[in-house]
Amino acid sequence: MVEHLLDLGEDLIAEILTHLPTRSVLVARAVCNDFRRAATSAAFLPAHARRRPLEILLYDRTTASHVDDYAYLDALSVSVRHPGRPVRRPLARLPATKPQVELLGEQFCLQMTSCDGLLLLGTAVAGQYFVSNPTTRQWAELLRLRRQHIEHGGWSPDSLHTSAYQESGFYFHEPSGEYRLLCHVTIEDGLAPAYYVFSTGADEPRRLDNVKAGSIGDFFSPTGCDMITPAVLHGHLHWLRHPEAGSASEMAAFDTVDETFRRMPAPPVAIELLARLIVADGSLMASKFRKLVVDL
Template sequence: MEDTAPVRRLPEDTIADILLRLPSKYILRSGAVCRAWRRVTTAPHFLAARARRQQPVSILAHAYLPAAPWACSDGGLSSEDTALEALPVASPEDDRRRLVRYPATIPAHCGRLLASCAGALLFKKATGLYLLCDPVARKWAELPRLPDDYCRDADPEYGFYFHQPSGEFRLLCCSLTRRIWYIVSTGAAGPRHLKANPDPDLITRFVRPLLTTAAIPVALHGNLHWPALWLCAGGETRITAFNTVSETFQQMAGPTSRTPRMVKLFEMEGLLAAADFGEEKHVDLWFLEDYTGEMWAHRHRVASPWKHGSQGRPRNHWGMQSVAVAGDDEGNVIVGNNDGLVVYSTRMRKTIRTVDSAVQGKNRVFVSMHVFKGSLLQHPCFVAPTSADFPLIHSWS
């Protein structure tokens, strides 16, 4: 930027205040304008201020598009591509944002989205090989490849999280055949066994039921939380938590529910929350108001996003695999699946929006069960794709 440009005469605090109001991708681009702007957009106080403004929380959707013929992985033509889009909780119809697009020619088990955490998406590239994507910075990373003897189980992945003390992205895995838990991280050469291997019965009581529910853990307060999978004595439910620092498992009280496998956990305004889809006419929202004391409170009852008797409503735990729930810091919660989505305001205590057009079969857009929140933090493990090392991606538009 020329020294005579009028914007150069603005105080740095004013420039920072202006840049704070830009969308994430433009903040990253503005850092390339000049050294001064680069210094502003990478300063810790700027990143902290941006975090306080809260990036929109979104559910992810799979959109099927006409293929880009120049980028097919096999050099030929494909009739269709897959794109991941973000549907912001408050206004999913108006602000759909394209995150990443990749060829549909990639086998389903190789291009599968496994998880989303701290602004990163985790894909399964091949058996034992995983790709991480930062769609805001448009960068990629790889987790260490699993040795062949660790790949005998079809789906060893159980939890993806960002480990704050080390600055690493980590994947918690379990081998049913070896009956061991291990962690794969961006800062290690290979898998690492847990220091204190949990009770082997946990694999029977916790891991095997998860195989049929595809439940996604929620990261909060340094723990991963999985929804309750069974009723205890007296009708109580227990959720399983994994402490990412001590690397130990524990049981916590869950929300009251007659159908624990119909409950989906999510995070909202710093609280662990649960949406119970066990009833046909409504969805109950529970919040863990006292995390240490494990005290849950039933706060809201949302009208069902599906019509009475609709085939769209999940009837069992299998149907929960396509259900999405997310909350933002404005008090909005979105619940539903491909057959119905509603936005409920916890502050106004009413449904404020029914989503009809964003996710319908005719639009070739289908809801994912994953939640995405962009981040401006730059992690050293991510690199810009410059070669065929990252064939999953071929377009960002």
């Protein structure tokens, strides 16, 4: 690898690379040190993601008992720049838990959400998360929350197996250049619930002391609010239903820069469970599903 190919300047090199397809960026990283430095900077991944053609993630899983149980993750282009039949692009094959009852506790990888092309994966162990880049085949484990044994004092490396985790958003923290996971954690030994921030750049998850976490209540259930996929707009995460939303006429927003919650007026939807927040054309919208139509 050469040290310098052209004296273009870091900003111009980064601008050129953001216009290249993902696989071309991987090749460009091997051209010279300047290209590699620009393509691996903290600001490059979100900048490149904003210019990529729109894709949706398809999550399939084999369920036949006579074969190994895997989860398949594919990307399907929905961009107008790719007319005709959409192309399904394989991204990853992940081991999943076995369907047999006696193996339900076996560890597995569950696709939770994505951000700028990075995948957030969970396992059967509560509070264990991985961040994966399917293009570069790189991954990192988010350090797990340790349990404080009050009766003995100090900390134990054991995870909070008796706790309820509700993942509440996976986002890019611009000041630090880190990708972070916000979690609502309810400890079942009588301690108050709290929000924790998981990140690859920290020694351990960090508690948000600037907010008194509300009870998760009905939000932590398969039929409750899917808090892991908020609507993201202008550096804020938005939820229609959330423990910090307050009254029925309000919704919750989370500032990903200073990591604080605030409340804002909610859209006039009759049944929140049947409504979803979406982002379109730089605006926040609510979609309400009825029998034959969808209201926006």
